[in-house]
Amino acid sequence: MTSISRRSLLRTGAAAGVLAATGLPIRAQEAKRGGRLVVGLSGANTSDNWDGRTHSDIFMTSSGQGAVFDSLTEVAADGSLVGELATDWEASEDAKTWTFNLRKGVTFHNGKKFGADDVIESLQLHVAEGSKSSAAPLVSPITEMKKLGEHQVQFVLAEGNADFPYLMSDYHLLIYPAGQIEEAIAQGIGTGLYRNVSFDPGVRWVGQRVESHYKDGQAGWFDEIEFIAINDNTARMNALLTGQVDAINRIDFKTESLLKANPAIRIQEVPGNQHYTFPMLTNIAPFDDVNVRRALKHGINREELVQKILFGHGKVAADSPIGAANQYMADLDPIPYDPDKAKFYLKEAGLDSLSVDLSASSAAFEGAVDAAQLYQASAAPAGIDINVVQEPADGYWSNVWIKKPWCASYWSGRATEDWMFSSAYQEGVAWNDSQWGTDDSERFQNLLVEARATLDPSKRREMYGEMQQILRDDGGVIIPMFANWVQAVSNKVATPDTIGNLWQMDNARHAERWWMA
Amino acid sequence: MSNVLKIILQRLLLGLLTLFVVSVVIFAAVNMLPGDFAEVILGQGATPDAVAAIRRDLGLDQPLVLRYFHWLGGAVQGDLGTSFAQANFASFVGEGAAKGATVMQQIAPRFENTMFLAGVTALIAVPFAVGLGILAALYRNTAFDKGANVFALSSISSPEFFLAYVLILFLAVLNPILPSLSNIYDGMGLGERIEKTLLPALTLTLVVTAHMMRMTRAAIINLLASPYIEMARLKGMKPMHVIVRHALPNALAPIINVIALNLAYLITGVVVVEVVFVYPGIGQLFVDAVKNRDIPVVQACCLIFAAAYILLNLLADILSILSNPRLRHPK
Numbered sequence: 095m096t097s098i099s100r101r102s103l104l105r106t107g108a109a110a111g112v113l114a115a116t117g118l119p120i121r122a123q124e125a126k127r128g129g130r131l132v133v134g135l136s137g138a139n140t141s142d143n144w145d146g147r148t149h150s151d152i153f154m155t156s157s158g159q160g161a162v163f164d165s166l167t168e169v170a171a172d173g174s175l176v177g178e179l180a181t182d183w184e185a186s187e188d189a190k191t192w193t194f195n196l197r198k199g200v201t202f203h204n205g206k207k208f209g210a211d212d213v214i215e216s217l218q219l220h221v222a223e224g225s226k227s228s229a230a231p232l233v234s235p236i237t238e239m240k241k242l243g244e245h246q247v248q249f250v251l252a253e254g255n256a257d258f259p260y261l262m263s264d265y266h267l268l269i270y271p272a273g274q275i276e277e278a279i280a281q282g283i284g285t286g287l288y289r290n291v292s293f294d295p296g297v298r299w300v301g302q303r304v305e306s307h308y309k310d311g312q313a314g315w316f317d318e319i320e321f322i323a324i325n326d327n328t329a330r331m332n333a334l335l336t337g338q339v340d341a342i343n344r345i346d347f348k349t350e351s352l353l354k355a356n357p358a359i360r361i362q363e364v365p366g367n368q369h370y371t372f373p374m375l376t377n378i379a380p381f382d383d384v385n386v387r388r389a390l391k392h393g394i395n396r397e398e399l400v401q402k403i404l405f406g407h408g409k410v411a412a413d414s415p416i417g418a419a420n421q422y423m424a425d426l427d428p429i430p431y432d433p434d435k436a437k438f439y440l441k442e443a444g445l446d447s448l449s450v451d452l453s454a455s456s457a458a459f460e461g462a463v464d465a466a467q468l469y470q471a472s473a474a475p476a477g478i479d480i481n482v483v484q485e486p487a488d489g490y491w492s493n494v495w496i497k498k499p500w501c502a503s504y505w506s507g508r509a510t511e512d513w514m515f516s517s518a519y520q521e522g523v524a525w526n527d528s529q530w531g532t533d534d535s536e537r538f539q540n541l542l543v544e545a546r547a548t549l550d551p552s553k554r555r556e557m558y559g560e561m562q563q564i565l566r567d568d569g570g571v572i573i574p575m576f577a578n579w580v581q582a583v584s585n586k587v588a589t590p591d592t593i594g595n596l597w598q599m600d601n602a603r604h605a606e607r608w609w610m611a
Numbered sequence: 612m613s614n615v616l617k618i619i620l621q622r623l624l625l626g627l628l629t630l631f632v633v634s635v636v637i638f639a640a641v642n643m644l645p646g647d648f649a650e651v652i653l654g655q656g657a658t659p660d661a662v663a664a665i666r667r668d669l670g671l672d673q674p675l676v677l678r679y680f681h682w683l684g685g686a687v688q689g690d691l692g693t694s695f696a697q698a699n700f701a702s703f704v705g706e707g708a709a710k711g712a713t714v715m716q717q718i719a720p721r722f723e724n725t726m727f728l729a730g731v732t733a734l735i736a737v738p739f740a741v742g743l744g745i746l747a748a749l750y751r752n753t754a755f756d757k758g759a760n761v762f763a764l765s766s767i768s769s770p771e772f773f774l775a776y777v778l779i780l781f782l783a784v785l786n787p788i789l790p791s792l793s794n795i796y797d798g799m800g801l802g803e804r805i806e807k808t809l810l811p812a813l814t815l816t817l818v819v820t821a822h823m824m825r826m827t828r829a830a831i832i833n834l835l836a837s838p839y840i841e842m843a844r845l846k847g848m849k850p851m852h853v854i855v856r857h858a859l860p861n862a863l864a865p866i867i868n869v870i871a872l873n874l875a876y877l878i879t880g881v882v883v884v885e886v887v888f889v890y891p892g893i894g895q896l897f898v899d900a901v902k903n904r905d906i907p908v909v910q911a912c913c914l915i916f917a918a919a920y921i922l923l924n925l926l927a928d929i930l931s932i933l934s935n936p937r938l939r940h941p942k
Contacts, residue, residue, distance in 0.1 A: 134792075139696075139899060139903070140694075140696060140717070140896060140899045140900070140903075140908075141652065141694075141695075141696030141697075141699070141700070141899075141903060141905070143700050145700065148700070150654065150656070224664060226653075226661050226664055226665065228656045292796075292797075294796065294797075294891070296895075296896075296899055297794070297796070297891045298794060298796055298891075322792065322794050322889065323889070324792070324889050325886075326886055326887065326889065328776070328887070329791070329792070329886075329887055329888070329889050332779055332783065332784065332791040332792070333791060333792045333889075335784055336783045336784060336787060336790065336791045336792075337787075338790055338791065338792045339792070486645050488644060488645040488646040488651070489645040489646030489647075489650050489651075491650070491653075491654050491655045491656075491657050492646065492650040492653075492657045492662065493645070493646075493650075495655065503655075524658040525655075525656070525658075
């Protein structure tokens with residue numbers, strides 16, 4: 095059980111979520127120990143390794159944070175934040191100083207005892223000289239890491255951040271044994287529920303349940319786990335259909351009916367934060383004119399895209415990246431498809447017609463080129479001539495994204511509003527794919543900074559609501575839809591009632607949370 | 612025999628030259644693909660700084676020609692280098708964690724697996740194809756002959772992935788006899804390993820049968836008009852004996868040639884089949900490496916493929932010389 099002091103519970107922004115978590119969504123009386131879970135996963139590569147800084151796809155997030163390693167905190171299936179290697183945490187009034195109490199009696203798989211040094215050294219990996227960690231933006235705002243005791247650490251941040259405990263749940267931020275990090279990365283030594291038995295990068299991983307663990311009775315039901323790398327869609331479906339694996343991630347919608355027809359298999363679908371986007375560079379004409387952006391937003395038929403590109407496995411979005419897995423998703427009406435309105439806004443911009451290039455490639459998301467063509471057709475009646483440029487998938491993120499004025503893209507979303515906005519909508523950050531800044535909306539940028547240091551949940555809800563509305567009305571990113579996480583599971587395996595919606599495969603924690611039926 | 616040795620030496624030297632040309636072509640081709648290792652590995656997270664840092668660590672910022680000769684310098688000494696993935700990993704965590712991960716060490720287990728698949732396939736395909744060819748020659752122009760031809764030609768004309776899916780449909784999904792997933796691994800028992808390898812082996816068998824079977828049939832029929840065959844027949848030998856004891860030994864040279872070519876194909880042409888069946892062989896490694904622009908691995912795989920072709924061709928020539936007494940004892 096997670097013990098959180100009453101004071102910190104009231105203080106942290108996660109208060110509501112934490113309360114929900116103490117109800118423990120997993121019905122422990124149903125789950126039972128035993129068995130071997132075999133999962134076919136895509137996203138595997140021969141360059142995979144146990145270095146959390148390089149983890150990016152489902153194979154390594156499932157075997158890294160999802161099995162072998164732990165982080166300080168964990169996002170539970172219902173979206174609340176619970177402690178993993180930290181038991182509880184407390185912030186100063188300005189949300190600048192965070193004190194984490196660490197779990198006692200935890201050992202690494204090689205027998206080393208877990209303590210404050212492990213946390214500090216593991217986090218420092220991400221900001222070390224010459225580090226290429228994708229999580230550097232999460233760790234670099236920490237100006238000081240203090241060891242207050244063997245099981246207590248204090249972080250001082252450059253500026254207040256109410257979401258800081260959430261950031262510590264990131265799958266890059268794995269905790270390694272201090273002084274043995276090289277060895278731990280080479281051999282896969284963590285504090286997780288499963289110890290590494292054999293790992294063949296890009297082929298297969300096998301893990302074995304540790305004998306006793308602090309999550310006993312709450313998670314980690316299988317005796318053994320095997321992940322098989324199956325990047326090919328058809329091969330993955332076949333493996334499940336023929337019973338060689340118990341579950342697969344990312345099913346192919348075109349052959350979904352085959353899985354549906356099989357009574358021994360169920361399809362698991364959860365709406366999350368993953369969204370498909372068409373970002374425009376708002377510092378380049380004609381996209382620097384808010385009326386042009388509004389015209390383009392009225393020219394897209396969102397319903398049609400959800401039906402034809404996602405085969406119904408998604409939800410219309412209102413040009414805001416805040417989705418179902420976030421706490422403060424605003425209830426906004428999406429801008430409707432309306433060619434007349436689009437014409438109206440073109441006139442406002444002083445134009446009779448508009449001709450623009452839209453770059454797309456399957457690298458952005460599956461069906462991106464088709465989506466662009468549908469957009470082209472729906473925008474034509476409004477006098478908007480979209481020229482679809484099909485770009486090569488290779489090098490798309492380096493040569494097209496944020497380089498070409500308008501392109502297709504995607505985001506898997508983030509656990510918190512601030513995390514999402516400060517990754518892609520804060521002025522000057524590397525991944526700001528619409529070059530959105532104070533020139534476009536000073537109000538948005540001010541709110542972003544203000545909300546970050548605000549601990550009061552109701553104030554935050556208000557501020558994030560306003561920011562989402564600004565993005566819908568004025569923003570430079572067209573977000574037509576959220577794509578559900580869709581995976582398939584054999585009836586041999588039981589899953590909890592609530593499935594995590596932050597990432598696919600129950601937040602990549604299927605090895606921890608599922609059990610043999 | 613000195614004649615044979617001379618041919619072997621000549622061909623080996625020519626083979627080395629071919630390998631050199633192959634390495635130049637592959638190196639240039641991979642570099643012409645859009646995107647490089649740094650961009651691919653960073654994906655959406657590619658910031659200019661991170662891309663530059665990786666390029667610097669891997670020496671990708673050096674001129675192309677310089678990089679090639681650097682690689683060649685190592686290769687002639689038998690050092691095929693370290694894969695970019697491993698080198699990049701080492702730059703993250705220090706040499707200690709990544710030691711013992713050269714391209715050779717990465718490829719060796721995969722190559723073993725591919726050779727195992729090729730071996731199982733050869734054991735099935737060669738007797739099957741040659742036997743079918745002999746029978747087709749024996750019963751030429753009958754319904755059997757025509758049926759065998761139609762079967763062999765239609766399977767060679769279908770793309771490999773299609774044959775693979777047809778076999779999966781009939782032998783794994785509708786009648787669950789064989790596993791559709793060939794994920795063999797170290798420490799797996801031989802029996803299980805063979806069971807898992809059967810479907811890809813059968814797919815490959817279908818692909819290579821036509822060539823060998825039709826060559827066997829043609830070579831034998833060609834000889835059936837010779838006077839000595841007529842002699843054998845006239846003295847009252849059974850047709851099957853005529854073919855196996857008199858025609859076949861003289862038809863061996865072209866048949867061996869075709870078998871060797873097809874064996875080479877089993878090593879180099881398995882990429883699609885390995886991907887469909889998730890078989891951890893060199894083909895899958897190759898696909899991964901091309902996707903990542905991991906040039907040292909791509910180079911090494913191509914050299915292995917090329918060497919397999921060269922050596923098996925050489926072997927075919929030597930065997931056809933040895934199977935021909937006139938070439939074996941030149942006057």
